[in-house]
Amino acid sequence: ELKVEQNPLFLSMQEGKNYTIYCNYSTTSDRLYWYRQDPGKSLESLFVLLSNGAVKQEGRLMASLDTKARLSTLHITAAVHDLSATYFCAVDRYGNKLVFGAGTILRVKS
Amino acid sequence: KAGVTQTPRYLIKTRGQQVTLSCSPISGHRSVSWYQQTPGQGLQFLFEYFSETQRNKGNFPGRFSGRQFSNSRSEMNVSTLELGDSALYLCASSWDTTYGYTFGSGTRLTVV
Numbered sequence: 001e002l003k004v005e006q007n008p009l010f011l012s013m014q015e016g017k018n019y020t021i022y023c024n025y026s027t028t029s030d031r032l033y034w035y036r037q038d039p040g041k042s043l044e045s046l047f048v049l050l051s052n053g054a055v056k057q058e059g060r061l062m063a064s065l066d067t068k069a070r071l072s073t074l075h076i077t078a079a080v081h082d083l084s085a086t087y088f089c090a091v092d093r094y095g096n097k098l099v100f101g102a103g104t105i106l107r108v109k110s
Numbered sequence: 111k112a113g114v115t116q117t118p119r120y121l122i123k124t125r126g127q128q129v130t131l132s133c134s135p136i137s138g139h140r141s142v143s144w145y146q147q148t149p150g151q152g153l154q155f156l157f158e159y160f161s162e163t164q165r166n167k168g169n170f171p172g173r174f175s176g177r178q179f180s181n182s183r184s185e186m187n188v189s190t191l192e193l194g195d196s197a198l199y200l201c202a203s204s205w206d207t208t209y210g211y212t213f214g215s216g217t218r219l220t221v222v
Binding site for chain 2: 031033035041042043044045048050088090092094095096097098099100101102103
């Protein structure tokens with residue numbers, strides 16, 4: 001059974017600082033997704049990572065995938081308050097079923 | 111371009127009743143999947159439909175069912191509602207999973 005683990009589950013950051021969220025998964029997969037969720041809202045797609053070594057960047061967020069280590073990272077550079085949200089990674093093993101991590105609650109303090 | 115549309119947005123039902131939720135995918139997307147989100151269990155996969163066929167199903171009791179129509183719109187039904195069914199139900203559509211999944215705004219179901 002595929003398991004997806006995120007850490008940390010809660011992250012309180014100062015504005016301007018850098019940090020990384022980790023996503024480990026238990027079985028082979030080459031499709032990994034990152035989503036953002038604001039309170040009471042739906043999931044917003046951030047990144048789609050499809051192959052080993054994939055790296056994608058959007059603004060202050062950068063995601064990478066290492067399929068051999070079964071690890072993805074979401075790196076936050078120079079955090080700003082607007083990045084406060086819950087971030088989920090999800091692995092798609094069969095092409096039509098996402099298994100989500102528990103989510104990382106990010107709070108950026110000024 | 112219209113996104114994934116879920117109706118209704120909010121619903122309050124009584125234990126024992128049944129409920130039907132609707133999802134209209136992005137035009138051209140033939141895959142529709144459903145997820146349940148609760149504070150305790152997080153995001154859990156319910157089922158996925160492609161061209162009116164259920165291709166995958168999660169570990170939920172038979173009270174949870176779904177279907178997809180020829181226009182790709184999907185419905186999910188929950189019968190004999192229990193308090194624990196209170197959750198945010200999210201629908202996602204996809205044209206090709208290499209492009210990812212687009213989620214709707216969700217239906218928040220409260221069972222009292």
